Amino acid sequence: MGCDGGTIPKRHELVKGPKKVEKVDKDAELVAQWNYCTLSQEILRRPIVACELGRLYNKDAVIEFLLDKSAEKALGKAASHIKSIKNVTELKLSDNPAWEGDKGNTKGDKHDDLQRARFICPVVGLEMNGRHRFCFLRCCGCVFSERALKEIKAEVCHTCGAAFQEDDVIVLNGTKEDVDVLKARMEERRLRAKLEKKTKKPKAAESVSKPDVSEAPGPSKVKTGKPEETSLDSREKKNNLAPKSTATNESSSGKAGKPLCGATKRSIADSEESEAYKSLFTTHSSAKRSKEESAHWVTHTSYCF
Template identity: 90%
Template sequence: MGCDGGTIPKRHELVKGPKKVEKVDKDAELVAQWNYCTLSQEILRRPIVACELGRLYNKDAVIEFLLDKSSEKALGKAASHIKSIKNVTELRLSDNPAWEGDKGNTKGDKHDDLQRARFICPVVGLEMNGRHRFCFLRCCGCVFSERALKEIKAEVCHTCGAAFQEDDVVVLNGTKEDVETLKGRMEERRLRAKLEKKAKKPKAAESVSKPGVSEEFPGPSKTKTGKPEEASLDSREKKAGSAPRSAAANGSSSGKVGKPLGGPPKRSIADSEESEAYKSLFTTHSSAKRSKEESAHWVTHTSYCF
């Protein structure tokens, strides 16, 4: 049966050759990377975050993934390296004033320009559509083109002024070589954080196991809150008051009255050069030294009624 009626079959109809490799449309691939979330495959909307490998996500999709880590999700492998919300950075994106979105194509009779992007570089003005390499800083989350880094070399961010290092620069949707480099940096960073965390634990255990150290060196709650000058003055007064007491105690024990430690020797008023009227006011004057018969009664205090 077949081949009747004057039909002539051709070679490609009779011989089956190898299938042609289907090529991915580059424009469609760029649109999927730069306009859709890697985890949920939904359109990117603020707040937008990026992981340490340079992939773009919706923040709510990342939070849902961290709360529900079920094995049924097929797209969970794209975010398997995200262990907590600290592993992603919220991006500060600059809007493109020439982007209209879907407002101009409500009827479906207008051509959508896939080269037009929602965000641009705030320094150079390039559109973030995948045709140009873009990067962000882990320290602040600012996004700008790689050309801005090369043309304007600085150690601070071009938009917010935050200081950054070379390890803080992460390429967005980079090549396989870029992803491998970023993966190595991510592993080194996490290993360093684990070692620092382990080093802190023995120190905390030693401080708990040795309570005597804290008693010898009291903290701010046990120390005196007074001023250092007041404390020094009080200590000097105590030392000055204790010195004459100790001298008096030594003199009484030996039965001899010792001389004062400091100060000039006392002089009697009788030996002074003052007038006699002034000297008579004191009991050491000769007029005050009377016999019992000449002295007045104690009721009439110094009445001098003889």
């Protein structure tokens, strides 16, 4: 009637009922979200980055994922929306002075306080352990609690003073509703960026194909007119300037009868200079001697015999 050894089985051992739904421990889930990387499942260490959906990653893990996108990685689905390093923002976190970390006793008889976090809100002082909602600004990367945003309403970052908009506020490790809202914003932002790139390309092509006419020097700036009129005007101007130039040359020279040296060529033999001055040049009659009259060598000193 029973199993071996005289044991009597009970009903729940023989009849299989519906499986019980396994409940996830909330504390363990919070620890996994706020203390471990979503991609590599390693402990978060600086530099820490966050995506546009509010998930936390180690920057080294994101770079490795972008360099090696293999289908074997099951955790790659969590970062499938990250296409480049520009899609993540490096976070500026404030350390918690009460956080001991690994400095305490590591023998195993230590009570780990799961509500104690490594980072806190620099404005209000709340610990970033998942019990309170935290967010970061996509423009500057500063992290603070959502309570700080509600209590101190401003259009400028509380820590660094950078201006931001509602679209720049991203909730960290939010609920499914928060993730859906952030996903819709992300898609709109990327579509807007693509449209801006498409509009910039044709403008750049037009600027290259059509250069500015105003900047081009030369004949483009000259006023167009009849060619015959311009040629006649230029000839008249040249004729008018010619007698003026000769008059200025005569006035500048000392003797009115003699023209300038560069104007006409004249021989020295016909000039009114003295014979001693004329004998210095080869055109003088004294320089024209026959070979018999001229010596074949010349002495410069009296010591040559």
